[in-house]
Amino acid sequence: MEMNDPLRREEKKESSPDRDKSGPSSPDTSRPGRDNLLKRMKKVDPKQSEKYKQRTGQ
């Protein structure tokens, strides 16, 4: 990859450890970060979708 700016670089963070496992039917409940994500999700206002009123754009 040609990069114009020395500040820019490609960065691959830790890849998921279970690439070979399959399917949405068998989620890995021990996945690192899962609990933090669930905590983040629980903080979301359950009704905020009803307040999201957008105009049609392009």
Place this chain on the structure above:
Amino acid sequence: MKKRIFGIETEYGLLVKDNNDNDFRLDPMEIANKIKNHIFSKNLGVLDLHYRANDEPPGNGGFLLNGGRLYLDMGHLEYASPECSNLVDLITFDRAGDTLIQEAVEELGWADNVSFIKNNVDLETNATFGCHENYLVGRGFPFDERENLKLLSSFLTTRQIYCGAGRIGSCDPHPFRDWDGVSPQEVPDEQVDFQISQRADHIPNEFYRWVQYNRAIVNTRDEPLSDPSKYRRIHLLVGDSTMSEFATAMKMGTTTLILEIMQLGVAKKEWILADSVQSMRSISRDQEFKWNVTLASGAQSTALELQLDMLDTCKKHLAGTNAETDWILENWESVLTDLPKGPEAVLGRVDWASKYWMLSEFKNEENLDWHDPWLKSLDLEYHNLNKESGLFWGLEASGDGYRKTTDAAVDHAKFNPPRGTRAQGRGELIKLLINKHSHMSYLIDWIGFRLNKTDDPFLMLDPFITYKEDVIEHMKQFESGYSPASENAEDKPFRESHKKGHDE
């Protein structure tokens, strides 16, 4: 054409939260306007002084120091990236736009009340708004041949399996009007738990030139914003706004490779779908992720198989062209290989899969139904630009984000244009107008600018030329005490085509 230029235009959604804060009474349009004005008040760009169109009065928007543009459009705050010559720049400048907006929200003290949502649908009203992609191609690109358009349509219809942002539910819009040459389908309403694309339900046509109604998989509008004798701008509106840097890079990268093999004449007619519009919707809504399609030949295939064959053709003809092409090919293959393993295998790389996995976890944890309002709210929150609360950022924080740029580069891109395109000259112009010539009037557009009424238009018709040195030279005449050594009124320099700033 060997070199590339990309651009992305993003219309943002805006959520005003109810935090029992009775003092916060602004409506979304007021907020968008104040956010825009705040950004320009920080001298990060210059507001338009002139009408650009009936719905774009003076002050409606302006160009930024980074060469991009921020403006209000059809009820949305919109950011158009500057012209970028490579994917890393494109991702960086796309993120820079997000960051400028989120920082303005925080600086105004509105972070608890206002969220900018980088998505494409209102899940309650079914309003939709876009993320437009721009690819510069030569004027000789075979865009007027219907078979080529159908090939492009097949690619765009099937790329959603790794480019889609995903959404809960569906929208069953009825066709706005049956235009000549198009045949929008009546689709019976159907109950959908989750689908992989946000825009699929809003694309009733295969080809069309307009952008608000009767949107098409392939937008055929010819507005090059450059020398029309040399270039054409492929302007696509079918894609979703993507949060993942990897997904954005794949969306733009694979599309540019397909355009390149179309240019070479090696794209296969066998890829043409029997009905792209129907396939766009059926792929997106397939609850089992099998993604079956019917080809024009009548044969059955899948979106994954078609994409794998497109990848193989691109590898055969484009591998080794340059490092960026090889990165696209390698990662296109990796994501197609990993998709059948399930959403967890592509976390952080494919937005719909990341969202699907997160929402499934939460749904099971809380014993919710797919149509529970809480899940819809989480769907929105995935796209929140606020890193403290947005769900995508939680995924990135947990190590599942795949980054193609860095925070330092994004910070730099808020104030500086990308190198190697005319955005560099435009950025230089904005900087000089802010720092040295704040008294001047100006008229700026993508293709050039004019300063004061007596100044000749300065055309920037070639997006591959930076024009930086020419802009600096041009601006010297407005400095106090400037005395041109060899110019007179009859001998004004022709300001296009004799470019010293040419980077080639």
